[in-house]
Amino acid sequence: MNLSDQGPSDGGPAAVGERFAARPQLDTVAVTRKFYASHPDNYDQLVIWTDVSLVQNAFAFEQTVANEVGGIGVATFDASREFGSGGRLRSLVNMDWLGKYPDDPLQKFLGENNTVSVLGQESGHRWLAFMDFRDRNGARSDLLLGRDQAHWSFFFDSDASVMEGNDIEDLGGGSFRTAASVSRFSLLDQYAMGLVRDVDVPPFFYVENPTNLSITRTRESAPQVGVTFNGTRREVLIQDIIAIHGPRTPSANQSARVHRQAFIYISSAGRSPEGGQVSKLDRIRTAWEQFFLQATDSRMRAITTLR
Structure with a gap:
């Protein structure tokens, strides 16, 4: 595609403004x-x-x-x-x-x-x-979200979603390990995409107050396999998301x-x-x-x- 080709314009015969940039940009x-x-x-x-x-x-x-x-x-x-x-x-x-x-x-x-x-x-x-949820105290929470509030949190068990988070293995006793990443759209993802019903989404979890990380990571960090940490497992239901955002429409x-x-x-x-x-x-x-x-x-x- 060559954007320099001449073609019709809705802007009239003269320019109404100019934009200068230090490097090329894409319109x-x-x-x-x-x-x-x-x-x-x-x-x-x-x-x-x-x-x-x-x-x-x-x-x-x-x-x-x-x-x-x-x-x-x-x-x-x-x-x-x-x-x-x-x-x-x-x-x-x-x-x-x-x-x-x-x-x-x-x-x-x-x-x-x-x-x-x-x-x-x-x-x-x-x-x-972009989904928040109702936490165990009935308050709205964004703890499933990470980078830019547009990706899943590093500490969310996203089942290795391409939308970040990780597939988190619960080792018991408050210990966890990231086991896989960026390989699929989880059932929660597929619910948002309109591919499965709410009843098809099983409970999921995130880890609250993570400590003792083998590598320093935050909610905003990119996925990484093999990171271990401790924390508190918090279960979330799809109904906790629906309580905040309403049901997915269309179904x-x-x-x-x-x-x-x-x-x-x-x-x-x-x-x-x-x-x-x-x-x-x-x-x-x-x-x-x-x-x-x-x-x-x-x-x-x-x-x-x-x-």
Whole structure:
């Protein structure tokens, strides 16, 4: 996609303002409008990759542009038309420079993450992780949440969710160990995604007041396998989340089972896409579809072919 191509503009014959930056930046509104000028409005999420590094203060990020889902801690709104969609688009993912990802999409390279688990987290931000809960005293609590209040806490037994947290093994006597990470969407995740009912989500737990950590970690820390610590196990029920946010709407019986995405590769002005990079992105796309199906226990498919 070449954003320097001439095309129609809604802004009139003259500029109404200018923006200066010390380094190149990506105008996601311009990207999506350019995309929709030649592609149908058939996608829930657009996934953007670039040939240079543009993202600052993050490795990659997601931007929700519309949300109709209740009960997941996200306000309902619709700004999709500002991005050129007729109302279908829900989210943008900016994966940034393709060159910073390994050639093998399953190779671990970013802490416990590989390329498809990073993509899983960014894609998952369309629904996750924003849920508070009712604690044992009846008060609202955010102790399930960690980094930016948009990922699971390091001390939450998230069943190795791609949304962070860890699969935490209870060793007994107030001792715990992180056993796995970033490999799936948990049943709690799948509830937020509309894939399972509330009655399908078993009790889960977090560890309160962790001490004696083998490696210093906080709620905001990235997942890591093999960390031991002590603390108090606190059980949480899905009804404790519903007590704060209300039931998930639409229900699992009414929610989509296909997540349609378009992968967009952006070349810098004056450059053409390199064949090797296009092939690399296609390998990621294929591995991602397989990973997403497995990570959702075959309850949802990601379809990335253009149509």
